[in-house]
Amino acid sequence: KAGVTQTPRYLIKTRGQQVTLSCSPISGHRSVSWYQQTPGQGLQFLFEYFSETQRNKGNFPGRFSGRQFSNSRSEMNVSTLELGDSALYLCASSKITGVQETQYFGPGTRLLVL
Amino acid sequence: DQQVKQNSPSLSVQEGRISILNCDYTNSMFDYFLWYKKYPAEGPTFLISISSIKDKNEDGRFTVFLNKSAKHLSLHIVPSQPGDSAVYFCAAKGAFQGAQKLVFGQGTRLTINP
Numbered sequence: 411k412a413g414v415t416q417t418p419r420y421l422i423k424t425r426g427q428q429v430t431l432s433c434s435p436i437s438g439h440r441s442v443s444w445y446q447q448t449p450g451q452g453l454q455f456l457f458e459y460f461s462e463t464q465r466n467k468g469n470f471p472g473r474f475s476g477r478q479f480s481n482s483r484s485e486m487n488v489s490t491l492e493l494g495d496s497a498l499y500l501c502a503s504s505k506i507t508g509v510q511e512t513q514y515f516g517p518g519t520r521l522l523v524l
Numbered sequence: 525d526q527q528v529k530q531n532s533p534s535l536s537v538q539e540g541r542i543s544i545l546n547c548d549y550t551n552s553m554f555d556y557f558l559w560y561k562k563y564p565a566e567g568p569t570f571l572i573s574i575s576s577i578k579d580k581n582e583d584g585r586f587t588v589f590l591n592k593s594a595k596h597l598s599l600h601i602v603p604s605q606p607g608d609s610a611v612y613f614c615a616a617k618g619a620f621q622g623a624q625k626l627v628f629g630q631g632t633r634l635t636i637n638p
Contacts, residue, residue, distance in 0.1 A: 414567065445628070452530070452630035453568070453613060466623045500567055512558075513626070515567030 412437065414503050414516035422522045428489040431519045435482050435503030441465075442484040443513065444476060447498040456499075459484055488521075496523045527551050528616050530629035538637050543601040545632050547614035550595065554616035554627075559588060559599045562611045562631070571612075572599070604636045 415434045423429050435442050443466075444456040455468040459478035478484045482503075488495055498520050502513035529548045537543045545559075555576040560568035574581040574588045574597070581588050587600045601608055611631045618625060 443626070450533075450630060452528075453615075453628035455626065455628075466625065502567070512570045512573075515560075515569065517565065517567050 414501060414514055416499075416501050416516040416519050418519060419517065420520050420522075422524065423491050424524050425491055425493060427491050428487065429491060429521060431486045431488075431499055431501075431521075433484045433486070433501030433503075433516060435484070435501075436514055439503035439505050439514070440482055441504045441511070442478055442482065443502045443504075444484070444486050445500045445502065446470075447500060447518070448496075453500065456486065491523045493523050496521060527554075528614060528627045528629040530612075530614060530632045532632050533630070534633040534635070536635045536637060537604050539606060540603045543599075543604045543608065543634055543636070545599040545601075545612050545614070545634065547597045547599075547629050548595060549597075549616050549627075551616075551618065552595070553620060554618040556617040557588070557590060557597050558615045558617070558626075559586075560613045560615060560628075562613065568613055601634075606636050606638060609634060609636045 417432045441460045443458040445453040447453050457476050458466040462478045473489045476486045498518045500515050500518045502515045504511045504513045527550050558573040559571040561571045562568040572583050572586045572588050574590050579590050590597045611633050613631045614629045616627050
């Protein structure tokens, strides 16, 4: 079974631009979560989508948005990029949401904002 | 407000000895705890978990201990092997305002020396 895939793997943008990242979950998984990883901050939760609906949202500004399609693929968009948005963005999928549901992570998209 | 803290950013252990990674949490609403392992250029992979109704869970060389009164969990790896060198994240799950949240610590970089 193919794992979680994320595209692109690397991205360089300049301040003020916008970016769209893509995540394809494991087949059959309906929940997709997005995380931002920066040095010293660990993984910070951005949002979770389940069956095309945002189920959960972290404490990020409105510049960060996402959506999920009917095939469970998800996109994350960041508008008006800032230098501090440089990070590794990770996507994780699971079959359902729930306490004991294990999340499977993709390799991430490394974004550099200049 | 960092609800899940890994106070040691790095740890070096001799091959064959025991590695102990620590994690503290502040919110008693967390009822399920997980450890993830992350290699460079890869997403985190699930390692081991523990429910709050238990105080110990063992899986091969990996054991997780939970001390609810101290709001502390630890991951023991014995014996440590060079392939264990990675960043380890602890994570805590709980229901907040009707939604399940998964909160990660900042990570601890474990280096196993031959």
